[in-house]
Amino acid sequence: MSVLPNTGDEPFTDYSRWRLVVDDVGNHTWDYVSEDRGSLAPQSEIEKYWLGLALNTPSLENATTPLQTAQNGFSFFKRLQHAGGHWPGEYGGPMFMLPFLVIGSFIVGAEIKREEKLEMIRYLFNRANEEDGGWGLHIEGPSTVLGTVLNYVALRLLGVEKDHPITAKARQKLHDLGGACKSPSWGKFWLALLNVYPYSGLNPIPPELWIFPQSLPIHPSKWWIHCRMVYLPMSYLYGVRYAIDENPLIISLRSELYTESYSSIDFSSKANDIALVDLYSPHTILYDTLTLFGNMYESVAPSFTTLSGLRSKALDKILSLIKAEDVNTSYQDIAPVSKMLNLISRYHAEGANFEDWIQSETYEKHSRTMRDFMWLGPDGMRVCGTNGSQCWDLAFLIQAILSTPLAADPSNRDTLERALGWLDRNQTRESVRGKEGVGNEWREETKGAWGFSTITQGYTLSDCTGEALKVVVRLQREFGFKEVVEEARLRDAVDVLLGMQNTDGGLGSYEKIRGPSFLEWINPAEVFGNNMAERSFVECTTSAITGLLEFNKHFTYRSEDIISAAKRATKYILSQQLPNGAWYGSWGICYTYGTLFALHFLSSIGLTYETSEAVRNGCEFLCSVQNDDGGWGESWTSCSTETYVPIRSQVVHTSWAVLALIYAEYPNPLPLKRGVRLVMSRQQPNGSWEQEDIEGIFNKTCAISYPN
Structure with a gap:
C-alpha cells in the first residue's frame, strides 16, 4: 500500500469517479470507474x-406550516428515489462487519479492489475513537477489545503498516484493554481462522449438534435465525x-496483538477471559457445564468420531445446509457475517486447487454478492x-405521503407509481419449502412475503410484509393505482402473516417461536443479548397486524x-406495557420507538387516550420525557441498560413521539406543537434534515443506522 495520510479527512480516491450500480430489484453496488474504462x-x-458531494438543489421557500415543511422535505427526498422505485441507502453502524469481510476475503483469495481497500482504510481511520484510537461494537459505542482487535487486523490485512499513527495508537489501546486474549468468543474465532489464535483457546462448537434429534429443545433448528446461520458455518470450521x-504477516500479527509473547501464552485458559467492556451476557452455569462436557468430548473426538463416522456425518450435514x-x-x-463464514467453509471443502477455486461458480457468486x-x-x-x-x-416513506394531502398532488403520482412497481417486483412468489435441498424445512413460508431489503435474499420478515401489504392495498384500493399486485398475491401475504403469530399473540421477526426462552442461558455470544431464540416483538406485532387490518x-x-x-395481539401488546407506561423497542431506540408502535397498534383497534388507560399511560410517559426545547432524544444505551436515558433532542425521536401522541388522540396540543416546531426548525434550506445520532438497535447492544 502506498504512503497513507495520517487522517481520513479527505477521500483517498477520486469521488467523482464512483458510480452506484443498481439492478431491477434494487440490489446496489458502488463501482469505481477508472480512467482506462473510458x-x-x-x-x-x-x-x-x-x-x-455538493448538490445542485435550490433553496426552498421557508416553511411556516407543518404541511409546507412536509412538502419541502418530500420535494428533496423525491430526488433520491431511484428510477426503479426504491430509495438506495446505507445500513451501517456495526463495526465488526467490515473486518469479517476483509478477513474472509483474505482467507479465500477474494479480490477487494484497490479503490475499495483505500476507502475501507479511510472509513476505519475516520471511525477510530478520537481519544484512545480504538473501535467499539458500533460507531457510537466505546472502544472494546472486539472492535479494536478486529479492525486493527483489518487495517493490517488491507496493507496499513503497523507503525502508521492510526494502527500504532489502536495497538496501544488494544494492549491497554488486555490484548487479543480478552476478546469475546466471536473475535477469538475469527482470529483462529486467521491462525493468530489457537483453537485450544475456544469453547467448543461441536458440529454434531446439527445431527442431534430435532426434538431436543436445544437443537440448532430452534435457535433464532441469525444465531443459527452464524453458528452453522462456525460449527463446520x-x-x-x-x-x-x-x-x-500472520507471524507479525501474533507479535502485535498480545501483551506477552505468543509462545508463552496458555491459550487453553483464555476461552472465558473476556474484558468487562465487551461482556454484556456473561456465561451461565448451564453454559459453563455444557462447555465442560463439550471439552471432554472434543478431547476424545479425533479418535471416537473417526471410528464412528459421526463427525464426518455432521460435517456433511452442515455443508449441505450451507x-x-x-x-x-x-x-x-x-x-455478511454468516456469508463470509459460508464462503470460508466452502473454500475449505472445494478449494483444494486454488486455480480451479477462483474459476468456480461458488467463488464467482460469493465474490460478486459480497459487494452488495x-x-x-x-x-x-x-x-x-x-x-x-x-x-x-x-x-414507511410512502405511508407518510399517503397520510398527507401530498398523495393527491398529481406531481407526486409518478413517485408513488414507481414505488408500487418496486413492491410488485420484490414480493416473493414461490415457497422455498417447495425447493429441493436439505434444510428448507427449517425455513418459514416465503410465498407472498416481503423481506427487509430485496427479493434476492428471500427471507420472510413479518414486519416488512405487514408494512408492504399496507402500502400496496392503500395505493391500489384507496388511491386508484393500477392493480399490479393482484388479490391472490395479497392473500398469500395474509397467509404468511397469520401463520407467523405466536401462541402469546405476538409475532417474531423472521419465524414463529421455535425454541424455549431458556436457550438464552446457553448464549455463547457474550456481546449480545436476546439472540438465541426468536421471540414476539411489539414492533413486529404492530406492523403485521395493522397490515392485516388494512x-x-x-x-x-x-x-x-x-x-x-x-x-390475540391486543392482549400481547397490553401485556408488554411497563409500569412507567412505556413499551420497550427491540429494533429502534428504544422506549420512544416501542411506545410509538404500541400506540399505533392500539389506535388501529379503536383504543385512544379517551377510551384506554393503557394509552393514557403511554402518552403520559412520552410527555414526561419531553425535553425543555420541545423535542425528544433517547440514547442507544437505553436498550442495553433497559432504562430510559435522555440525550439532546433528535428529529427522528421527536417525530416518533409526536406520531405516537397523534395516534393516541392526545387531547393537549401543546406537546405536539412544541415537537413539531423543533422538527421544522431543523429543516435545511433544500428541504432535507441532517443526520443526527444513530436510530436503530439489535440484540440490545449493537446500534445500526437508518439514514433514510
Missing part, C-alpha cells in the same frame, strides 16, 4: 448525495479446525448489516381469522 456519465443526485497457513442457504439466498445469505454489502459514504466505505433496507424504508378493510378473505389474530 468516458464517465455524469453523477446522479443520488450518487452525489450519498457521497457527500471448528469441526475441521480450519486455519490459514502461516506467512510473514449450500442450501447459498442457493436459497442467491449467495447473499442472511447477513459494501457502501460508500462521505467518510469512506463501510460494510452494512444487510444488503440494504430498501423495502423497510420505502414502506387488508380487512377492503377484502373478505380470512376476515374472521384476521379479527381473531388482532384480538
Whole structure:
C-alpha cells in the first residue's frame, strides 16, 4: 500500500469517479470507474448525495406550516428515489462487519479492489475513537477489545503498516484493554481462522449438534435465525479446525496483538477471559457445564468420531445446509457475517486447487454478492448489516405521503407509481419449502412475503410484509393505482402473516417461536443479548397486524381469522406495557420507538387516550420525557441498560413521539406543537434534515443506522 495520510479527512480516491450500480430489484453496488474504462456519465443526485458531494438543489421557500415543511422535505427526498422505485441507502453502524469481510476475503483469495481497500482504510481511520484510537461494537459505542482487535487486523490485512499513527495508537489501546486474549468468543474465532489464535483457546462448537434429534429443545433448528446461520458455518470450521497457513504477516500479527509473547501464552485458559467492556451476557452455569462436557468430548473426538463416522456425518450435514442457504439466498445469505463464514467453509471443502477455486461458480457468486454489502459514504466505505433496507424504508416513506394531502398532488403520482412497481417486483412468489435441498424445512413460508431489503435474499420478515401489504392495498384500493399486485398475491401475504403469530399473540421477526426462552442461558455470544431464540416483538406485532387490518378493510378473505389474530395481539401488546407506561423497542431506540408502535397498534383497534388507560399511560410517559426545547432524544444505551436515558433532542425521536401522541388522540396540543416546531426548525434550506445520532438497535447492544 502506498504512503497513507495520517487522517481520513479527505477521500483517498477520486469521488467523482464512483458510480452506484443498481439492478431491477434494487440490489446496489458502488463501482469505481477508472480512467482506462473510458468516458464517465455524469453523477446522479443520488450518487452525489450519498457521497457527500455538493448538490445542485435550490433553496426552498421557508416553511411556516407543518404541511409546507412536509412538502419541502418530500420535494428533496423525491430526488433520491431511484428510477426503479426504491430509495438506495446505507445500513451501517456495526463495526465488526467490515473486518469479517476483509478477513474472509483474505482467507479465500477474494479480490477487494484497490479503490475499495483505500476507502475501507479511510472509513476505519475516520471511525477510530478520537481519544484512545480504538473501535467499539458500533460507531457510537466505546472502544472494546472486539472492535479494536478486529479492525486493527483489518487495517493490517488491507496493507496499513503497523507503525502508521492510526494502527500504532489502536495497538496501544488494544494492549491497554488486555490484548487479543480478552476478546469475546466471536473475535477469538475469527482470529483462529486467521491462525493468530489457537483453537485450544475456544469453547467448543461441536458440529454434531446439527445431527442431534430435532426434538431436543436445544437443537440448532430452534435457535433464532441469525444465531443459527452464524453458528452453522462456525460449527463446520471448528469441526475441521480450519486455519490459514502461516506467512510473514500472520507471524507479525501474533507479535502485535498480545501483551506477552505468543509462545508463552496458555491459550487453553483464555476461552472465558473476556474484558468487562465487551461482556454484556456473561456465561451461565448451564453454559459453563455444557462447555465442560463439550471439552471432554472434543478431547476424545479425533479418535471416537473417526471410528464412528459421526463427525464426518455432521460435517456433511452442515455443508449441505450451507449450500442450501447459498442457493436459497442467491449467495447473499442472511447477513455478511454468516456469508463470509459460508464462503470460508466452502473454500475449505472445494478449494483444494486454488486455480480451479477462483474459476468456480461458488467463488464467482460469493465474490460478486459480497459487494452488495459494501457502501460508500462521505467518510469512506463501510460494510452494512444487510444488503440494504430498501423495502423497510420505502414502506414507511410512502405511508407518510399517503397520510398527507401530498398523495393527491398529481406531481407526486409518478413517485408513488414507481414505488408500487418496486413492491410488485420484490414480493416473493414461490415457497422455498417447495425447493429441493436439505434444510428448507427449517425455513418459514416465503410465498407472498416481503423481506427487509430485496427479493434476492428471500427471507420472510413479518414486519416488512405487514408494512408492504399496507402500502400496496392503500395505493391500489384507496388511491386508484393500477392493480399490479393482484388479490391472490395479497392473500398469500395474509397467509404468511397469520401463520407467523405466536401462541402469546405476538409475532417474531423472521419465524414463529421455535425454541424455549431458556436457550438464552446457553448464549455463547457474550456481546449480545436476546439472540438465541426468536421471540414476539411489539414492533413486529404492530406492523403485521395493522397490515392485516388494512387488508380487512377492503377484502373478505380470512376476515374472521384476521379479527381473531388482532384480538390475540391486543392482549400481547397490553401485556408488554411497563409500569412507567412505556413499551420497550427491540429494533429502534428504544422506549420512544416501542411506545410509538404500541400506540399505533392500539389506535388501529379503536383504543385512544379517551377510551384506554393503557394509552393514557403511554402518552403520559412520552410527555414526561419531553425535553425543555420541545423535542425528544433517547440514547442507544437505553436498550442495553433497559432504562430510559435522555440525550439532546433528535428529529427522528421527536417525530416518533409526536406520531405516537397523534395516534393516541392526545387531547393537549401543546406537546405536539412544541415537537413539531423543533422538527421544522431543523429543516435545511433544500428541504432535507441532517443526520443526527444513530436510530436503530439489535440484540440490545449493537446500534445500526437508518439514514433514510
